[in-house]
Amino acid sequence: MAHRRKRTNAAPLFIAAPAAYAANVALGSAVAARVIDTRGFRWVHHAIYIATCVATVAAVSAAWWGRPKAESRRAAASLAPALVPLAAIPYLGTHTRRHPLVALAAAPFLVAGLVCSRIPFYRK
Numbered sequence: 001m002a003h004r005r006k007r008t009n010a011a012p013l014f015i016a017a018p019a020a021y022a023a024n025v026a027l028g029s030a031v032a033a034r035v036i037d038t039r040g041f042r043w044v045h046h047a048i049y050i051a052t053c054v055a056t057v058a059a060v061s062a063a064w065w066g067r068p069k070a071e072s073r074r075a076a077a078s079l080a081p082a083l084v085p086l087a088a089i090p091y092l093g094t095h096t097r098r099h100p101l102v103a104l105a106a107a108p109f110l111v112a113g114l115v116c117s118r119i120p121f122y123r124k
Contacts, residue, residue: 010066013059014075014117017082018110020052025107028100053086059113071117079113082106 027045030036038045060080066072085105092098 009068010059010062010072010075011117013055013062013066014079014113017052017055017059017079018114020048020055021106021110024048024052025103028103032100049089056082056086056110068120071120075113075117078116079109082109082113 024045027036027038027048031038031045056079060076060083062072063076066076085102089099089102092102
């Protein structure tokens, strides 16, 4: 008899993506305000950015494998547009005013994905 795979709960991914994003925004804002000097460890900002992108892609992929199915699909659909600004950030330059504006364009979608993953889906 074939072994059926059990669907995995995808809710932690919809928490991890905005949490990594918030940490990256906090670090980037602190550097921009000259509260923190990251000359010796600029890689931290890049590492958190990569973690944000990986968590976001994993959360969007939960539309296919996540449990509960309806909540995962709705949350993934809400989160998917955040991939566009996250993918554009490296190509638009980092030392201009455009960088924080493009980065902040992902915020509403990350919050929407988080909220949609927490609201139960009921069919009537």
